[in-house]
Amino acid sequence: MAGSDIAMIKLTISEKAWFEKHPKINIGIMNNWPPLNFVDEYGKPNGIGVDYLNVINNRLGGVLVIEPAPFKDNYDKVQNKTLDALMDITPKKEREVFFEFTKPYLSIPHVIVGRKTGQKYQSEDDLKGETVALEKGYYNITYFRKNYPEIDIKEYDSTGWALDAVSRGEADAYAGNRAVANYIIEKELLANLSIHGILNKSPVILTIGVRKDWPILATILDKALASISNEEKHAIHRKWIEAIEEKINLTDEEKKWLKRHKIIRIGVDPLFAPFEIVTADNKYKGIGANYIRLIEKRIGLKMELVPDLSWKEVINKTKKREIDLLPCIGVTEARKKFLLFTEPYLSFPRVIITRVDSDEKNLDNIKTLKVAVQENSSHHGFIKEQTKVKPYLFDTFQEAMHALSMGEVEAVVGNLAVATYTIQTQNLTNLKIAKYVSKEPFPLAIAVRKDWPELVSILNKALDSISKESQFNLINEWIDIDYATNLLPYLNKIKLSAREKTWLEKHKEVRLGIDPSWPPFDFVDELGVHQGISSDYVSRVQSMLDVNITPQKGLSWAEMMDEAKRGNIDIIPSIVQTKERSEYLLFTKPYLEIPNVLVTKDDMPIIGHLSEMNGKKIAVVRGFAIEEKLKTDFPDIIQIRVNNFEEALKLVSSGVADGAIDTFASIKHSIQKTGLKNLRISATTPYTILLRFAVRKDWPEMVTILDKALATITDTEKKDIQDKWTNLMVRTKTDWTVIWKVITYALTVLILLIGIFIVWNRKLERAVYERTIELNESEKRLNHAQSIAHVGSWRYDIATNTYSASDESYRIFGLEPQSIVEPDSKFVLSLLHPDDREGFETAMHNAILHNKPYNIEYRIIMPDGTSKYVISNGVVHRLANGTPEYLSGTLQDITEQKKASDVLRQSEENLKRGEQLAHIGTWNFDVLSNKLGWSDGVYRIFGLKPQEINSSYKVFLERVHPDDREFVNNAYLDSIKNKKPYDIEHRIILQSGRVRIVREICDTLYDDNGNPIHSTGTVQDITEKKLVEQELQKAHDELEEKVKERTRELEKANIRLKELDRLKSMFIASMSHELRTPLNSIIGFTGIILQGMSGDISDEQREQLEMVYISAKHLLTLITDVIDISKIEAGKIEAFVEEFMLCDIIDEAVLNLKTQIEKKGLSLEINAPDDLVMKTDGRRLLQCIINYISNAVKFTPEGMVTISAREFDDMVEIKVKDTGIGIKKEEIPRLFSSFVRLDSPLKTTVPGTGLGLYLTKKLAIEVLSGEVSAKSVYGEGATFKITIPKELKNRLQEIKPTQKIGAYVKKCDIIL
Amino acid sequence: MKRALVIEDNLNNMKLITFILEKSGYATIRAKTGREGVELALTEKPDFIILDIQLPDIDGFEVLKEIRKAEGTENTAIIAMTSYAMSGDREKMLRAGCNGYIEKPIDPMIVIKQIEQVIGEE
Known part of the structure; x- marks a missing residue:
């Protein structure tokens, strides 16, 4: 890696x-x-x-x-x-x-x-109709x-x-x-x-x-x-x-189990790379390890490797339950006796490995081979059971592979992944994967001790949670990705929709229609077995779909097609789609493209491209696609149209046509049939035929299924299939010659010629190519090595005065490799820097004549004018008699090193300047020699001239402020003791007695035993910086103190305000209670008397009592309004949202004012929907409506009051209309302000607080999130409107601190 | 004749409400403190209860809870009657299990209607 x-x-x-x-x-x-x-x-x-x-x-x-x-x-x-x-x-x-x-x-x-x-929905098909x-x-x-x-x-x-x-x-x-x-x-x-x-x-x-x-x-x-x-x-x-990725859903039992088993002991096969690898420091790596890491992370288990065991020991310990889990192990019946297995998560086929040069024919009979396997591996068992061959046994798979590479055995049986990995990592380039032993993959799973079934289900869930993408990554780290894509049947599963799966379940038996004589595509061998390229595709499809595909034998192609028409054939594996066939068959997408070739008479020269046939005649079967294609692509080719391809060949053979076009296979077939001898394949064409599967007309489901299956077969696989059959056909042909010799000798020769022409050509090309590669390889390697090291080699031939040089030498000179053949010394000299030419010649001279070592450094001038430094070493080669023959040597570009040393010099210079600027100095202390070296900067900091005195640790300490000396000394000693760099600040005293502050940073180098060798440090004068810092600190402290003071003041003020706030709330509450209690009696008892409950009263008494009653009511309203307003303005009021019917609220409002309305003899009309449900603060809405109605009643001497309501856009609008005195236009804007009592003829007779509308507006806007408005024609009445949301979103009023202070002030104004 | 239990500490208020109730054809039982109110509610099993919130010993919420807890009075109609103090009292009382709520000062012209709406007589 x-x-x-x-x-x-x-x-x-x-x-x-x-x-x-x-x-x-x-x-x-x-x-x-x-x-x-x-x-x-x-x-x-x-x-x-x-x-x-x-x-x-x-x-x-x-x-x-x-x-x-x-x-x-x-x-x-x-x-x-x-x-x-x-x-x-x-x-x-x-x-x-x-x-x-x-x-x-x-x-x-x-x-x-x-x-x-x-x-x-697994595929697009499942989405149909969705x-x-x-x-x-x-x-x-x-x-x-x-x-x-x-x-x-x-x-x-x-x-x-x-x-x-x-x-x-x-x-x-x-x-x-x-x-x-x-x-x-x-x-x-x-x-x-x-x-x-x-x-x-x-x-x-x-x-x-x-x-x-x-x-x-x-x-x-x-x-x-x-x-x-x-x-x-x-x-x-x-x-x-x-x-x-998805989280894993574990059951409670499984979670409990995991809690009980925090650590799982695992055992691995140390020799099972790339699945399992144990490194020298006992780390577990490999594909299996990658899975295990991921599982650990996902289910929170800790897996601990039981180290230092061979595979045998691992198995033994597992049987004794001293090991709990085997992360990557083949599933076998024998192992199931003492282990539980998860679902297999990896599977690779079993393969045979041979040397690259071994003949594949031998593989057909493995019994004759010396086969090696790893002892006790599953492959060992397989060989014993299946083949009865006695295998050569090796302790490890690697040893078996090496034995194969060395020629000790002829084949090894093993796992594809392991084999590939071994070939890659052991550099066994002469080995190859020769054959799959079984198509059945060799499944690997996680095994768990028999008494832990819970863990198996947990692991299965964890494995299930790993996406394909992740799996790919996990595997790909160890095996090449393309390889994995092509060979992992596990990852290559086709995805069928649910519908397709159900359909397949019902159609397990499939009848296959084949062409018994169309090699290499489709044919039946002597034993009656279906063979050919299409048979390989069929077997792949069969294994992917899990269906039984049975070839219908004993039928010719034509008979088979007849059966297909009658619906007795389900699929045909290699067929070209035609219009006629489309009437009774369905076709998949093409899975194979076969090139068409040009056939001509054998005396025709070989042609490179179809365009060379321009002006010549080609016989074309009428209606074939080729007819149209030639017409558009090669209009200059003359077409002779015929009825079938045999006819075309006959025309070519007789010289009427110059050529005909079809696939190689079909040409061969027709030649065989017609017996024509004077033909040969002379060119390829740009055209192809497309091979497909055909499916019976009533099975459209099968077409999409087959398309999916065929799509999973990769190009590499397709090529392998084709190569296999092409090669096989060549071999088969050799066998057939014996038979054909008897029938027709000429035909055999012809076919052989065609076959050999192609195969031989290919083989020859291959051989030449391989040799060339080998030759180039060694040269390339050298060149490569040279180019990496930037070292070139050269040779100077004394007799001819010419040079030969490697590619890299040319590159060093900035020339295309080998662009100048054997340059002479004059040319080479011209490439050198003029000042270095003489030295170069002298060195050459001395080496040849005086046998001095040739070892010089010089500059060369590049084509772009820049110069390079090179170093060249050489040796003179002499003949036996001592005559110098040639000088050979190496050439190295050292420009970079030169530059680097220039840079170093420059940076030293910069450092000095930098030290000066930054008031910084550097020092070095060699612990062993006890020598302290100061840079010029240090001297300057200590107020000395550079290098004025000899520096030493003692000299240094003497200059440290006496109070800081111990601290500084300890800092250094502690730093060495703890092997940690230090960074301190301390004072120093200059010659002049001035005190300065310096910052000192030091780090020390230690030897292998931890003893200090060398300390390096910097010292920087930070006095000014410190002063500024102190100033800053002071300013900062002062500022902080001010802030604190201000904060304290504010806190005090805040506490006062809070206290005031509390008092206010108490005041409001007690006001409310204390003022109302007496009013309760006043209103209550006057009401009783007025109603005549306690006996009759005189009209005069009634009139007077009514005045008491109305005044008390007025006082009550005034108190209530003042309290409400102060609450709203203090932000103390909250909306209490409840669900209610609007008509109930209107009724309640009317009930409250009924007495007044009736008394005045006003008529009342209510026009509101009786099913309108609202969700807001009903009490506050009631208050608003009462205020409106009460106003309307007050200012309407006669006529009517109309209350109407309607709902629109989630809002509810309530209107109170009267036929009263109305409001002057100019007064309307002031209506909703506080303490406004309009001038009116009724002013003196109508009681009012001047707060009602103001409060209504406040409630409507700030509590109910709505708005109010009024309109009026003076003298004709007025309409008041309130519009609020039908449902109040839960709006808890928040009081922002900044508003608070202002709010208190306002509240005070109102109450006091 | 239906019987009403009035729990009210202010004598004037007590007189006022009982007068109105009796004039409207209800028998009344009177309690001046919360505890007395609970006791009478359990022993007398009135048809409905008028309950003041601000009481000298235990407040109206406690009284309400006790009455609702006891056997036989779980469903007795209880009408809270209080000075309009802090907003939210009404909601609190209704949520705590009151069947109705009447603000003081009461208006003798309409109070009986309000009460009868709650106890379902009309």
Whole structure:
């Protein structure tokens, strides 16, 4: 595993040069696309993309400046070249005009999100007829509309809203980018959502888009991205992906169990890499370890490795229950006797490994081979049971592999992952995976001691919670990703919708229609077994779908097709779609493309491209697609139309046509049938035929299922299948020659020729290629080594006066490698700095003639005029007689070192200047020699001339202020004792007697035994700084004191105010009670007498008593109003919300005023809905209505009062209208002010406080959240209106502290 | 004849309310303190109770709680009657289990109607 620390980016000279010219590169990211890219709550760019950028920015020396903005803005900026690059952009054709794209660094699938309960949507098909929430403007809308018109689409402004809609049940599902969806589900706590499935469309691919005129930046970024190690990638992904995986739902029993068992002892096979590895310091690593770590984290268990055991010992201890758990172990019947297993979480097939050069034919009969296995491994058991071969046994798998590599055995049987890992890590390059022994994977699971079934179910849940993405990361850390993708059947399962699964359950038996004689695609061998490329596809499909596919044998192709028409065939595995066939069959998407080739007469020269047939005649079968294609692509080719391909071949053979086109297989087939001899394949064409599966017309479900199954077969797998059968056919052909010799010798030769022509060509090319590679390899390695070390080699031939040199030597001189062939010494001299030429020649001379060592340093001038320092060492090679023959040596670019030493000198200079400026000095104390060295700065600080006296520790201590000496000495001694640097401040006394304050920082170097060797420190005069600090401190203290004082004053005032407040409340309460109690008697008893309850009274008495009664009532209203207003103004009043019928409140108001109304003889009309329910403070509303009605009654000498109410827009409006004296227009604005009593003819006769309307307005606005208004025509009556919300939102009035003081004052004014 | 228990410490008020009740055809029982009120409520089992909130010994809330707790008086109609003191009294009393609430000073013209609305006579 390559660590990140050694990952470096190798830039070419031109790239480096470009870089120097562009010290800042602005790169845009999206500001709101979490978790990919966004600006977090602290205003910092964050996300997966930003993490990637940070890693590459480190490598590039921090030149990248991240600029977050909306996508569109950044996109436009890159187009205008005001921004250099844009992170996380998907490459598209139309974008290539403005962007240069890096290679993708991330790809994220689209997923379907639905609610956790209810319908599950595993694929697009399951969404048919459902409502899907999508983001406005996203491509997915087009995708669904086009491909799935049956799906109902609802558009939302953002991913968040779309997911929210699903969560609320407004939509059934959401589809979109998985990372984004996951992040939002987690962040917005949409706990009822989960990911149901993955869309069948290609995933989102993310790259960096670079401005079009800077392709070089794209290549640099590509290199930087490529330098990110897998570990780093995993770390980033883990951070963003795992954090949001589903939590595990454990039952109470399971939780209890976990509480009881905090630590689990685990045993591992120390020799089971890459699944299990135990490092030298007893750390558990490997794929299994990765799973275990994750599980530990998720269920909060601690797993502890029982160390220093062999696998055998582990098994023994497990049987004795001294080990509780085995993280990664093959599931076998024997082991089930003493272990419980989780569901298998990893599975890799069993394979045979051979040497690269071994003949694959031998594998067919493994019994004849020397096969090695690891002793007691499951493979050992397998070989014993299945083959009866006696295997060679090795203690470890590695030993078996090495034995194979050394030729001691001929094959090894083992696990695919282990074998691959061993080949990779042990560098066993002469070994290869030759064959799968069984398609059945070899399942690995976690095993647990037999008495702990609870743990098994816990572990199963934990394993289940690990997403596929995470699993991928866990495995990929140890085995190459592509490898894993192609070979892990476990991860390669196809995803069928629920509907499809049910359908398959009902259609387990499938009849297969095959062509018995169409090798290599489809044929039946001598034993009657279905063979060929299509048979491999069929067997893959069969294992994926778990159905029984039975080939219908004994039928010719034509007979089979007849059966298919009658519905007696269910699927046909290799067939080309035609119009006619589409009438009775359905077709899958094509799974294989087979190229068409050109067949000509054998005396025709071999041609490279179809265009060479321009002007010539090609026979084409009428109605074939090729006819149309040739017409458009090669209009100059003359077409001769024929009825079938055999006819075409005959025309070619007889010279009427120059060529014909079809697949290789079909040409071969036709040649065989017609017996034509003078033909051969002479060119490839750009055309192909498409092979598909056909399905009976009434099985449309099967088409989508097969499409899904075929889609899981990767290109690599397809290529393997094809290669296997092409190679096999060549072999088979060899066997057939014997038979064919008897039938037709010529045909055999022809077929052989074609076969050999292709195979031989390929083999020859391969061999040449391999040799060339080998030759190049060693040279490359040398060159590579040289370029890494920046060391070149050269040789100077004395006789010819010419040089030959390695690529790196050329590079050092700034020349294209080998661009000048054998340069002479004059040329080489011309490349040197003029001042160094003489020295160079002398050194050469001395070496050759005087045998002096050749070892010189000189400058060279680069083509761009800059100079470089190089060092060159050489040796003279002499013939036996001592004649010098040539000089050879090395050349090294030491410019960097030179520069570095220049920089060092410069920085020393800078330091001195810096010391002077900063009043700082540095010192070194050599503990062993007890020598203290002071820099000029230190002398200056102590008021001495530089180097005026010899410095020593004693001299130093003498200058320290006597009161500080002990402290300073102890600081140093403690620092050494504790091996910790110190940082102190103390006083010193100068020669002149002045006292200064210095800061002293020191650190010490220690040897391996911990003894101090050398201390380095700085001393800085901080007197001025201290003075300023003291001043500041003083000012600060004073300020603080003032603040404290002011705070105390305020606190006092606050306490006073609080006391006042309390008194006020008490006053209000007691006022209320004490004033009302006597009024109770006055109003009550006058009321009784007036009602005649206590006997008759005279009219005069009645009149007088009424005056008492009315006055008392007036006083009561006045008291109530004053208290209410003061409460409102103090912010003390709260709304008490209750539910009531508006008509009840109106009735109660009328009841209160009934006496007055009747007395005046006014008529009353109430016009309010009798079912209007309100939810607000009913008592306060009552008060308002009473005030209005009471006013109306007061100012209406005759006529009527109308109370009406209506509801609109959640508001309720209540109007009280009278036919009274009315209000003057100019008086209306003052109506609702306090203590306003309007001038009116009734003023003297009508009692009033002048507070009623003021209070009504206060209550309506501040308590009921509504408003009041009035209108009137003077002399014709008035209408008062109150409009309040039907439902008062629970509004508890809060008193802000700043309002409080003002409020008290106001309240006082009113009450006093 | 229905019987009303009036719990009220102010003599004038007591006279006023009992006078009105009796004139309106109800028999009255009188209690001057909270404790007395609870006792009479349990022993006399009146048809309804008029309850003042501010009482010298235990306040109206306590009285209400005691009466509601006891057997046989859980459902007796209780009408709180108090000076308009702090807002919220009405809500507090209704929430605590009062069947009605009448503000003092009472208006003899309408008080009987208010009471009869609560006890369901009209």
